[in-house]
Amino acid sequence: MLYAEKLLDQVENYLAQIEMPAEPELLYTPIAYSLEGGGKRLRPVLLMLSYGLFSDDYQRALPAAAAIEVFHNFTLLHDDIMDNALIRRGKPSVYAKWGKNVAILSGDAMMIAAYQLLGRTQTDRLHPILSVFSETAIGVCEGQQYDMDFETKQKVSVVEYMRMIELKTSVLLAGAVVIGAMLGGASEEDCKALRRFAIELGLAFQLQDDLLDSYGDERLGKAIGGDILEGKKTYLMITAMSRADEEQREVLRTTHLDAKRSDAEKIARVKSLYDALDVPHLTEQQIAIRFERALAQLDSLQTDPARIEPLREYAKSLMGRNK
DSSP states (O other): OOOHHHHHHHHHHHHHTOOOOSSSHHHHHHHHHHHTTOOOOHHHHHHHHHHHTTOSOGGGGHHHHHHHHHHHHHHHHHHHHHHTOOEETTEEOHHHHHOHHHHHHHHHHHHHHHHHHHHTOOOTTHHHHHHHHHHHHHHHHHHHHHHHHHHHOSOOOHHHHHHHHIIIIIHHHHHHHHHHHHHHTOOHHHHHHHHHHHHHHHHHHHHHHHHHHHHSOGGGSSOTTHHHHHTOOOHHHHHHHHHOOHHHHHHHHHGGGOTTSOHHHHHHHHHHHHHHTTHHHHHHHHHHHHHHHHHHHHTTOSSOHHHHHHHHHHHHHHTTOOO
């Protein structure tokens, strides 16, 4: 039974040993560049922790953990094209460094590589695991499409937003934990509980990310107020719109477009409305509800309670909690 730090080391070592062909250089070099970019590696670590609930032969789960991480990085390559994002994890994105065409094709190759890695897994459950992986992959694509749809949709409900982030964020976490559990020999009942755990954890994680974008600390490595300046329909914005009067809604709709105001003024103006409408508190409440629902699922697992602790502690660390 290993904790997240040790499992992260194993994942990093395995990823570092994946050999890419030398040619064609412009196909494979961007893939290596992307995978060297670091990141939290939370999806492969969650897979390994879920595997550890039921088995101690961690080496057996590494190909699947790597597959999840490679797939996640593929989505980032394509996301950066769609978002015209020039920076990823503090350095030029593949899109910025090599251009759109390279980012598209290298991303496509990464998706294929993810399936190749998953195929290396030594298990008699490979067919159902591949099915879970494919369902996960299409769910992520659906979530991305909904997210893009929201950019031009005048009104988005909280229910619609929660469904979008479930697909875009939670589904990949759920796929990771279910695949890890299946590899470890978990029952169908335990797989279902772990899926519910990951869905709720992903929702809490994304809502917290929304909150931190406007109320976080720049030392976290992310500029504050970016979502406001983009006019993005986050949980905070959608909740504010649902509680505002028409005059307030107009301010929320148009402030990011106001060329006469500085970025700091735009952020302060919108945040003052968030505060007046109690949006931060409501968001914190929703985060707490989702997180508690996630942890409750762990209590139902049919395994040694001591094996659950590494996963529980990791979930708490993702949410910045000590208890």
